[in-house]
Amino acid sequence: MAQVQLSTPLQFLRGIGAARAKLMAGRGLQTVADLLFYMPLRYEDRSSQKRIRELAPGEMATVMARVTSLHSKSLRKGSRLTEVVFHDESGGSLVGKWFHGAWVADVLRPGMLVSLYGKVELESYSRSLCMLHPDYELLDAGAEADLEDLGGQGLHTGRIVPVYSSIGKISSRMLRGLLHGLLEQVEPMTDALPSAVSEPLRLKPFWQALRETHFPEPGAAVRDLNRFRTDAQFRLIFEEFFWLECGLVLKRRRARREPGIAFELNHRVREQIKRMLPFSPTGAQKRVLKQIAEDMCEPSPMLRMLQGDVGSGKTLVAAEAAIIAMENGYQAAVLAPTEILAQQHELYFRRLLQPLGYEVLLLTGSNGSREKTIKKRAVEHGLARLVVGTHALLQEDVAFQKLGLVIIDEQHRFGVMQRFELMRKGVSPDVLVMTATPIPRTLALTIYGDLEVSVIDELPAGRKPIETRHIPESHIEMAWSLVRREVDAGHQAYVVYPLVEESENAARKAAEQMRQHLQHDVFPDLCVGLLHGRMKPDDKERAMDEFKRGEIHILVATTVVEVGVDVPNATVMVIEHAEGFGLSQLHQLRGRVGRGKAQSYCLLVTARMSPDGEQRIQSMVATNDGFRIAETDLQLRGPGELFGTKQSGLPAFRFGDLLRDHDILEHARSEAMAFVDRFDGKSELHAAHEYLREHWQRRYGLVLVA
Ligand code: ADP
Ligand code: MG
Numbered sequence: 001m002a003q004v005q006l007s008t009p010l011q012f013l014r015g016i017g018a019a020r021a022k023l024m025a026g027r028g029l030q031t032v033a034d035l036l037f038y039m040p041l042r043y044e045d046r047s048s049q050k051r052i053r054e055l056a057p058g059e060m061a062t063v064m065a066r067v068t069s070l071h072s073k074s075l076r077k078g079s080r081l082t083e084v085v086f087h088d089e090s091g092g093s094l095v096g097k098w099f100h101g102a103w104v105a106d107v108l109r110p111g112m113l114v115s116l117y118g119k120v121e122l123e124s125y126s127r128s129l130c131m132l133h134p135d136y137e138l139l140d141a142g143a144e145a146d147l148e149d150l151g152g153q154g155l156h157t158g159r160i161v162p163v164y165s166s167i168g169k170i171s172s173r174m175l176r177g178l179l180h181g182l183l184e185q186v187e188p189m190t191d192a193l194p195s196a197v198s199e200p201l202r203l204k205p206f207w208q209a210l211r212e213t214h215f216p217e218p219g220a221a222v223r224d225l226n227r228f229r230t231d232a233q234f235r236l237i238f239e240e241f242f243w244l245e246c247g248l249v250l251k252r253r254r255a256r257r258e259p260g261i262a263f264e265l266n267h268r269v270r271e272q273i274k275r276m277l278p279f280s281p282t283g284a285q286k287r288v289l290k291q292i293a294e295d296m297c298e299p300s301p302m303l304r305m306l307q308g309d310v311g312s313g314k315t316l317v318a319a320e321a322a323i324i325a326m327e328n329g330y331q332a333a334v335l336a337p338t339e340i341l342a343q344q345h346e347l348y349f350r351r352l353l354q355p356l357g358y359e360v361l362l363l364t365g366s367n368g369s370r371e372k373t374i375k376k377r378a379v380e381h382g383l384a385r386l387v388v389g390t391h392a393l394l395q396e397d398v399a400f401q402k403l404g405l406v407i408i409d410e411q412h413r414f415g416v417m418q419r420f421e422l423m424r425k426g427v428s429p430d431v432l433v434m435t436a437t438p439i440p441r442t443l444a445l446t447i448y449g450d451l452e453v454s455v456i457d458e459l460p461a462g463r464k465p466i467e468t469r470h471i472p473e474s475h476i477e478m479a480w481s482l483v484r485r486e487v488d489a490g491h492q493a494y495v496v497y498p499l500v501e502e503s504e505n506a507a508r509k510a511a512e513q514m515r516q517h518l519q520h521d522v523f524p525d526l527c528v529g530l531l532h533g534r535m536k537p538d539d540k541e542r543a544m545d546e547f548k549r550g551e552i553h554i555l556v557a558t559t560v561v562e563v564g565v566d567v568p569n570a571t572v573m574v575i576e577h578a579e580g581f582g583l584s585q586l587h588q589l590r591g592r593v594g595r596g597k598a599q600s601y602c603l604l605v606t607a608r609m610s611p612d613g614e615q616r617i618q619s620m621v622a623t624n625d626g627f628r629i630a631e632t633d634l635q636l637r638g639p640g641e642l643f644g645t646k647q648s649g650l651p652a653f654r655f656g657d658l659l660r661d662h663d664i665l666e667h668a669r670s671e672a673m674a675f676v677d678r679f680d681g682k683s684e685l686h687a688a689h690e691y692l693r694e695h696w697q698r699r700y701g702l703v704l705v706a
């Protein structure tokens with residue numbers, strides 16, 4: 001057989017046919033290299049061998065014994081149980097049991113010497129020791145080697161053994177055998193990590209680290225292995241994070257070198273900002289505006305993220321930044337993730353900016369084509385100073401006369417890749433990304449590693465913490481009586497429905513029915529409104545306006561209100577089927593109330609609940625702190641699901657795990673920054689560049705280094 005290469009497709013390996021290759025491809029494993037980077041899930045210490053007479057029921061143990069006999073019997077329901085009796089020189093006997101184990105008779109024959117690993121149990125009638133489905137290994141020479149035994153002797157038992165997540169029918173055991181074989185056959189990979197980085201840290205060579213991660217040396221600390229902190233494991237994780245951070249540092253530097261606009265912050269600009277402000281900004285708002293203004297005055301393009309919990313007043317800061325751009329003769333664009341949020345922003349910015357003479361315009365997909373043409377012309381000729389649209393705005397053929405600032409409202413929907421689309425569009429305007437998801441620091445470093453970050457960590461004065469309560473569906477009247485009390489006191493309420501089983505239609509129906517029910521049966525004397533995603537834009541706008549003006553007392557809605565809606569007079573948020581929402585989403589929804597001085601309430605109504613659902617509800621009741629909520633969410637769901645890896649641009653790591661390895665990530669980050677600084681313009685950095693371009697661009701698509 002030809003030499004096995006890293007790039008050899010898996011299906012050409014001995015023992016892997018098209019079917020198994022397909023299973024592996026389903027996990028993203030195409031080539032030998034992919035499989036070599038398939039990491040153990042955990043490790044088991046099978047190294048201490050015992051004699052059968054020394055075994056105690058309940059323990060996990062490895063024994064070496066000979067097959068004395070095999071029996072097979074039928075059980076009810078047609079399955080078969082195969083029992084194999086083993087003896088060793090201590091004189092003890094042990095029964096191995098396999099359900100559906102007809103194949104065992106093909107592998108084990110009387111007289112064979114076998115090593116067994118499994119949990120020792122005591123059979124109640126016969127008082128004999130047994131193991132159910134023990135892992136085994138043939139120790140006699142001459143045994144037919146099949147795929148499972150590729151690795152040779154002493155692989156599955158009698159040592160510290162890696163346990164892999166099985167892939168369909170490909171068991172951990174088969175993977176172990178395959179990997180062991182591959183590590184012997186493949187030409188070792190050389191180190192890509194610059195020696196200037198690896199030497200001072202005394203990192204093991206890559207290939208050695210890879211081998212030891214799969215097959216730890218005898219005597220390795222199993223505890224460290226299972227914490228993924230042996231030197232070998234550290235080496236692999238560190239390198240992966242190093243390249244990621246290196247790419248991000250380079251990208252950030254490149255962005256800094258692009259020509260941008262140096263805005264001027266003079267007396268007139270300051271006066272205009274003062275005239276616009278409806279209230280005095282909080283200390284945190286002042287601080288972040290200063291950071292933003294300093295960036296805007298630099299001649300390189302700004303790339304800054306504005307992070308702040310819901311209701312912390314990000315939009316006001318964005319309006320201040322827009323004034324800086326507009327007073328300098330530039331236009332500003334505001335991009336929102338949904339059309340309804342774009343409408344909300346337009347109203348908000350118009351209210352603040354139009355009185356000062358800045359023309360604000362909304363440009364969305366639902367504009368008629370004639371209307372669109374007219375509006376586009378207004379943008380092109382510079383009549384519109386601030387243009388609000390959805391994220392699609394910049395992908396359409398909208399020509400700005402002089403675009404200076406782009407404000408992207410992501411809330412908690414991540415559109416990181418779109419951000420870079422934007423950057424490549426001709427001149428480089430300054431970019432401010434607003435997000436309401438307080439991302440834990442390690443994730444922010446990764447996802448937004450090339451952005452500067454400003455954080456608003458203070459709510460406007462006079463806000464009272466929202467009181468959050470859990471209400472079982474059977475006690476729904478408690479919710480309605482609180483709504484009644486608040487409306488009687490002059491306030492307003494939201495009642496929100498989740499997307500039931502991913503179906504916008506079902507949620508809409510549930511919301512419609514609830515509106516009927518509330519209007520006719522519960523609050524006949526009040527005005528109950530409806531808002532959902534499928535309504536015509538005009539109808540949506542009307543419903544929102546009526547709610548803003550206080551004509552609608554109770555707004556029944558699907559999750560379209562999740563982001564951005566700002567009605568400070570609303571003090572109650574009732575969330576139906578709250579168990580069906582993710583934590584961040586619940587927190588966003590809760591953020592729709594508590595925006596004024598009055599005490600606000602969030603009522604989480606639940607029907608049946610999973611343990612996860614229960615934990616989410618408890619976290620919500622326990623804290624109003626968005627950072628803590630985000631941490632919990634991350635622990636419950638994991639970063640991949642939380643951010644939707646593809647969509648967020650968050651890479652799928654092979655070795656590292658953002659939750660488990662955040663300390664290594666930070667370490668790698670500081671090493672990467674030091675490396676790039678130290679080797680600026682030198683061949684080491686050039687080589688790293690090349691490596692990143694070749695290996696990371698394709699894999700993560702996020703390293704667009706020049
Ligand atoms: P975010 O976008 O961060 O969720 P918003 O900018 O929508 O928050 O502000 C939430 C509410 O608080 C709005 O009604 C806004 O007008 C109000 N607000 C913002 N800043 C202040 C402030 N400094 N003092 C009082 N109210 C404020
Ligand atoms: Mg907002």
